[in-house]
Amino acid sequence: MITPRFSCSQTEDAVTVSMYCPSIRAADVEINVDDNLLTVHVNPYYLRLNFPNNLLEDDSSSAKYDAGSGHLRITLTKEQTGQHFEDLDLLAKLLAPRPTKTTPTIEVLSSVENTDGLSQKLNELSLNPSEFEEAAANDWQLPQEFPEGLPKFQTSLEKPYGFLCLHSGYLRHVGHTENEVNDLGPDAEKCSKDERSKRRIQREDDKWDPEHYMADFADDEYIQDLLKWNHPYIAAQDPYEYTESENLEILRLPRKEYLADARQTRELYLTLATLLFAFAYESRTNQLDPTPESAWTICTLTPAFSALDPPESLCIGDEFSKVEVMATLLPSYRRALAFPLYRSFELAERCRADAAQLLAKGRRFVMRCLLDMKRIVDHHEVYYVYSKIWLDDFCVWVQAHASDELLSKLAKSVLDTSISKESIGWHLEDLEAVTREVRGREADSDDE
Structure with a gap:
């Protein structure tokens, strides 16, 4: 049909x-x-x-x-x-299936127990009085330890990933494709959550180039121009109406029902903040005019794409703490300073502010950003896979299930959260101080 x-x-x-x-x-x-x-x-x-x-x-x-x-x-x-x-006007929400409301039931088949047999076994395990006296005389003190929990039983070597960990098998042949944003290599299907985070951090440390950062800090004329640019989506007036082409894209989205618990829902909101950070960087550096490198930029700056490593929730509730948001955005900052062409901490700060303002405008504008990202990624011969495992589901979820109230709370927390240069871990302040000193010496030499 x-x-x-x-x-x-x-x-x-x-x-x-x-x-x-x-x-x-x-x-x-x-x-x-x-x-x-x-x-x-x-x-x-x-x-x-x-x-x-x-x-x-x-x-x-x-x-x-x-x-x-x-x-x-x-x-x-x-x-x-x-x-x-x-x-x-939210077509995906209208098309979403009715939520299922099922209550689990417990049926007691039988409450009859063989009490006589159980009593006999307990008596066999009990110590008689002479054995108690012997134990007291020898003062038996055996070490007591809590048994360690058994690891979760796995029936497959492949570990699920993507939106609500619903996907697997998309990266089996990643070693034979030019997937430059993949931090996990051919082991992408088998890495656990901890291993993904570990490899992501190692990849960021390997790509970090202090000389590139110092060069952009010393010669930041073009970066200053990027900082002055005003994002049209942020300046647009509410309410926003989808265009006919955007409605067609929405109709092509999959029809799914998502059964996410409170913790998973909270993690989806946090992941959404990292997506908008990557979108803000790409749109600000290219001023909403995508280039052949735009798909690479978006996928590289999003930890959930490049390392299949979305943020984890640190608490439960409707409020987003600054500690939680800082832990969410820290990988995005590190990747923005290690991978793309323009590596500036000030630029990363502006992208965080852009992401917060886009979140504050509600799910209609967030959906518009996701559709732009999806359009860019879908047209890439390799990176389209990240649209299948993340963006398609996110588009449906944002329209059908996201709350403007929670998006507003997340926006405020993202805007108020301060990411320190020290937390990045690459001695940014020392590098900036050295750059200022060298630049001051060159200025004095020119004056002489």
Whole structure:
């Protein structure tokens, strides 16, 4: 079945769904309304929408097909007149399946126990009085230790990765492709979480070049121009409406239901901050004009892509602590100072501020950034794999499940968190001091 292009609008009394389904027979259209669920089927098209509130299929409802334009227009009455249906422009949220609400049940098959046999076995294990006296005389003191927990049983050598660890097998042949952003090498499928973090840190230390950093610090004229650039997405006015091409991209996204617990959901928000940091760096350095290197830049600066190493949550709740956000963004800072063309701590700070402002604008603007990233990565012959294991799912999740309130809280925490140069671990302040001293000596020599 084909999911058609569609759009939704509303009045005080009704909701209207406009579908583009050319070359159909109007008599074959099947429309069904079940509370807030609308299903429309006409070969070869099928559309299922979950609205936030209930609808009615009454005498005021209608369905009209315009054969000239190919649009089917369905108007359904609201169950409560005047009720506002939110997020009708978030197509992925409307297309998401109904959340399953299942309660686990426990069935007691039998409560009868062989108490006589159990008592007999306990008596056999008990010590008689003479044995107690012997134990006291010899003062037996055996060492007592808690047994160590058994490792989690693994049925496969491959370790899952990606969005909610739902994916595996995408990097089996990574050794035969030009995947320059991969920090794990041919062992990408087998590395554990700790090994991924260890290899990522080692890769960053190996790529760190103090001379490159000092050169950019000494000659920062172009970097200063990049810092003055104003991001159009941040300056845009609310509300934002998706373009037709963006709606088409949303319709091509997978239809999935995500069962994430509180900790996993929190980690998704933190990972989103690292994605927007990489997007902010790429868009600021290229001023929203992608180059052939843009896919490499985005994937390299995102630890969840390059090392399959997303951030971990340090606590549970709706508030994001500064310690947690600092641990989340520290790998992004290190990668921004070790890999790309422009390596400036001031530039990394500006990217953090950009990411915070994009988060504060809500899920519609965040979704726009994700679609831009997906468009860049999808067109690369190798790095498209990171779109499959991360960006596709993130796009669906942001529209269907992300909360503007939590995005706002995360934005405030990202903006207020300070990443110190000392925490990077590469003696940045000493290198900057040496650069200033050398530059001062050269200036004196020129004056003489």
